[in-house]
Amino acid sequence: MKGVEPWPHQEEAIMDLLAGDHVILNTPTGSGKSLVALGMHFAALCTGRRSYYTAPIKALVSEKFFDLVEVFGRENVGMITGDTHINADAPIICCTAEILANQALREGRHADVGCVAMDEFHYYGDSERGWAWQVPLLTLPNTQFLLMSATLGNVDAIADKLEDMTDTDVDIIADAPRPVPLTYEYTLDSLEKTVELAFGRGETPIYVVHFSQDAALETANALASTGVSSKEQRAAIAEAIKGTKFTTAFGKILQRLLRTGVGIHHAGMLPRYRRLVEQLAQHGLLPVICGTDTLGVGINVPIHSVVLTALTKFDGTKMRKLRAREFHQIAGRAGRMGFDTEGLVIAEGPEFEIENAKALAKAGNDPKKLKKVKRKKAPEGFVTWNENTFDKLIDAAPETLVPHMKVTHSMVLNEVAQGGDARYRIDRLIDDSAQNPEQKEHLHDRADEIFQTLFNTNVIETEDRDDGGKDYFMTVDMP
Known part of the structure; x- marks a missing residue:
């Protein structure tokens, strides 16, 4: 952007992205993460790659959409949420994390996703939605990632996993000062x-x-x-x-x-x-x-x-x-x-402490009045x-993010829609995930249940391949 002088950490992040590395931007609120993402989108546009910006809530997706339209022009920016499709074929797409995760499951390594800026990446540790931040890292090996948040904590394990899945260096930038103390x-x-x-x-x-x-x-x-x-x-x-x-x-x-x-x-x-x-x-x-x-x-x-x-x-x-x-x-x-x-x-x-302080202040320095003050206690069971x-x-530093993964009917159907051996890919997704062995075993059991249900209801079928593998396909059109 004309007239903007980047801070050292912004310049470092943009240079790392231009070199083709992944970047984890673990810097404070207000430290200019958006400018780094802007640099990524610009570089992708110049090199003919499709870039994505993802966020956890529609309001943030919408806000970023209008920001990027102002910079790159309406013809170059689109938005996809659960209920909104605007210019969905644009070279820059703003969407919720689940939209990208489902696309990654449907299209896999062949997805037209050159690079992704994943905002509010601490949602990786969300027990209900964290899967949507983990799935793209496991299923898009040809995609460049910019992972951003002010509260990531220690991200060494995430960096190691991403490097392992994509065979690309991951640069962690976490030393930026807070601009407004x-x-x-x-x-x-x-x-x-x-x-x-x-x-x-x-x-x-x-x-x-x-x-x-x-x-x-x-x-x-x-x-x-x-x-x-x-x-x-x-x-x-x-x-x-x-x-x-x-x-x-x-x-x-x-x-x-x-x-x-x-x-x-x-x-x-x-x-x-x-x-x-x-x-x-x-x-x-x-x-x-x-x-x-x-x-x-x-x-x-x-x-x-x-x-x-x-x-x-x-x-x-x-x-x-x-x-x-x-x-x-x-x-x-x-x-x-x-x-x-x-x-x-x-x-x-707490309210009871505020009332105690008020009563003591009212008593002033009078020993008799102070003696009469009846201090309130925390209500029973109150977490004070x-x-x-x-x-x-x-x-305290933010806690290390705990990864979350799940397997749902929707995820399985998205894999089936991709064609080929959907069961193999689901099993590999589970095995590649950052979950512990016990969690992986539970996820495999859940995948067994879902595939069996889909077979029993004739929603999916398989065909044997000459190489001994199986191709999965749907027998009904899904909405």
Whole structure:
């Protein structure tokens, strides 16, 4: 890009890509990973190779699509998600990770995939979706990979596996400084007071992180009545949203909140409402956004301060303390490149500790009053945290990614669609995976079950080959 002077780590990454190597870019949020990906797409375009950009969520895919259209022109960029196909034959494709993984299973080593920038690559360790980040590395031996995330941890095992599968060098770049340094505060003030103090210091925009959607809405309603925006901001917001239809019950709540300068952001919102909040934030119109950790996934929303209302979350099974990767994904959103000299991350103490601190402050230095203060204890079964928890998270490196693989009917059918010996390829996929022996045995058993079901229902059949092998094919047209 004209006028952009790359940082040393960006230049190193681009030179490695031009040399034909794979690159694992394990650098902080705001350190310019997008510029490296841009260089990869440009090099691919110049050499007649098709390049892909993948991300875990449609919103990020869409955002990157428009960014690349602006650079390379609409005719050169396409987008494929589960419900959107735009210019699908373009030389540069933006898609979700699952789209590429399924294409890799259908087409294998013959897929027209010259190079891939896989964003938010820490999803490799996601228990439900990690397979989609692992499959392309195992099935596209002729493809060049750029794997990017701010929270990868130790990636030596991933680099070794990729090098083994593709017979190509893998360069790990992980020494980039954070362009906007972070400062950290732990507080026993109420959330309303914390936000008020941050406003007084000019530490806006603020993203208030919750780990439930209901809690985010509750805080948003509380802050909306405290006057967080100026008259000018409210007028600008009213102008910006005047063409938007808020037709649902939640939409009407969102409209009311936005008019006060408070945004909401979580995965349960309609995509158009989420995009509206992101657009208003990008234009600097929302001093406060209350949401969940969805904003930790790459969306380009400028935030100066991140306030964590808890250092624990419910993971679907139990309440537990945040892991280092989860913490750094969220905290890393603080600090606006080009706007701030530093970002601010604030952690709130547990509610019972905040109430204790308030009672002690009210007693002041009066010994009699201090003696009468009844300290509250954590509720029974409550997973608590303290300033030491916060300090440990700040200092902790992201955990080493644990690989995840699965075998599903869809994956098997995609392999069958490729032609040839689909069972051999599924078995090889399992054997080549980064799973341990016990997991591989379970995956082989699962593959047996799926193939048997597909045979029993006459969805697939085989033909013997002269060389003793088998060709698999489908007997029905799949949607």
